[in-house]
Amino acid sequence: MAKRFLALCRQAPYGNALAREGLEAVLAASALEQVPDLLFCGDGVFQLLPEQSPAGIEQKSLQRNLQALPVFGIETAYVCERSLAQRGLDLGMLASGGPELRPVSDTGKLIAGYHSVLNF
Amino acid sequence: MAKRFLALCRQAPYGNALAREGLEAVLAASALEQVPDLLFCGDGVFQLLPEQSPAGIEQKSLQRNLQALPVFGIETAYVCERSLAQRGLDLGMLASGGPELRPVSDTGKLIAGYHSVLNF
């Protein structure tokens, strides 16, 4: 049986390359049928805001990558509830069209259930 | 008259290169007789802790650079009082042998008095 692993995404998009390179790693893994689970936490929840328009800063939108996730077998993604609340956000304010977003209150327990974590 | 400028040092030593490269820039400027004033603020105050022994992590101590400052004409350096207090430190706990350390309570007023700021 394959070892389950989690991609923990904690970076806001665009300010640095880690959010983008993290999603690229997730897509590459999934394409090889080693599909990780995803947890958006900290500033990583900002990746999920709708109506991102980075053309003005000459970057590609990350939302295309996010919306491609179900095609690669990632149907749901976890979102840290506490991180949302800290930022004045709730699930209803996030973008739809990608994986189904599932709120998590105890991220520690979730993380501890995986064999490996890829940090982004 | 030369324009006065301030080097604002906000990084802890060793974890990243900016503390070291900041001091190198300050020494290079001073060697060309464009001597900046110095303000240690935020984690930059950690550069001033005594008894740093980075041999175990294969780095050179930054304290040699700090102690060289008076030779290059930097006799005093400002230290943000608030940053010290936040970290449970006071002036008496900092290293001696370099420039004389002068506490500053209103860093904003200090900064606004300069023509330019070099951020490190």
Added chain:
Amino acid sequence: MSLHIVSKSPFSSTALADCLAAFSEGDALLLIEDGVYALSGRMSESPAVRPVYCLESDARARGLEIPGAVEAIDDARWVALCTEHNPIVSWFK
């Protein structure tokens, strides 16, 4: 007086808090890059300091609304702000 440029998210970095502690009467604050995430918190309604500017392209990139208390600016106005203020202090870590 100083122009303070903050480019990191206030939710993961203390750059904005450190900047506000060094803010003087007459200074101005400009949010760029991930610094614009300050608009998604309490600052958006009642900024701790004034005036506060933000780069419109950085806020739009991230899907953020720009509240009335913050002035959205373009690159030309950014340059103008830098001519109007001195020194320019960057809070990028």
Added chain:
Amino acid sequence: MSLHIVSKSPFSSTALADCLAAFSEGDALLLIEDGVYALSGRMSESPAVRPVYCLESDARARGLEIPGAVEAIDDARWVALCTEHNPIVSWFK
């Protein structure tokens, strides 16, 4: 259970706070690099979680005392901690 490795100063990054919010009973915390600056604050006397380890070479590099509530370790013990825990989570930003 998880081993959490924190490498940023708690005074300039929220990495440690974010880690503590994701800490579970049975997990362990290891401070490395600038993460050891947590030893200069309140955590040194009464850590919010247990057990807390720190890389001795990183603390010595920075001139920090290692308080009794924190176990100073060398590289071999670091490796051993990684064999004893699973998964390993790095908080580096």
Added chain:
Amino acid sequence: MKFSLAVYSAPHSSQSAASALRFARALLAEGHELHRVFFYCDGVHNGSALAAPPQDEPDLLGAWQALQAEHGLDLVVCIAAAQRRGVLSESEARRLERPAANLAEGFELAGLGQLADAVAQSDRLVTFGG
């Protein structure tokens, strides 16, 4: 007004390298003078001739070079920071016995004193880091 910029970030890692380019373009468009761009710390990678971003990502190197050619910009890469990070001119590569050079056309290596000099010569210094 006479500006100088200090750039500490690598392209394709931090947005601030792109922000510096935007700011440089904007100040020139407004009729100001750009005295010098000093690439320091990880910013030295802006001067690498080997970066090959995907077609649909901006070509920052080409953009700096175009700006340099049009306005005769002084694009200075700190020689000490560049050595540590592997950005070398032909002569540096020979002197340090490294197998190749990668400093892009339009950029030049110079000492750290050029940063202080830029501060002294300019009305405004703006730092791009992070």
Added chain:
Amino acid sequence: MKFSLAVYSAPHSSQSAASALRFARALLAEGHELHRVFFYCDGVHNGSALAAPPQDEPDLLGAWQALQAEHGLDLVVCIAAAQRRGVLSESEARRLERPAANLAEGFELAGLGQLADAVAQSDRLVTFGG
């Protein structure tokens, strides 16, 4: 036990590149296996043959190469991240029409799938970033 490491930081910019090397040495000294080191994001600069740190600073490149030679390590540099940042093999330099190559001996370029593969093949994955 079988370890793999993911390294996201450039040497001489962040301590974590040096920490990764220390950890690799320590786990090998303890008799564990190092399945792969995957250099990603700014970590690709660890594979640059052009870095020339001052004599009194550690030579991380030489240290990785010595460890590779001794233990037959699999030092993999992500090809996509490396292209963006200007770390190229001879064949990549030709293909992308860049003037030189700078990938150091002992390192190889490979796809991002090698990271997921390392996770699947290893008992432990440790990430070094920041």
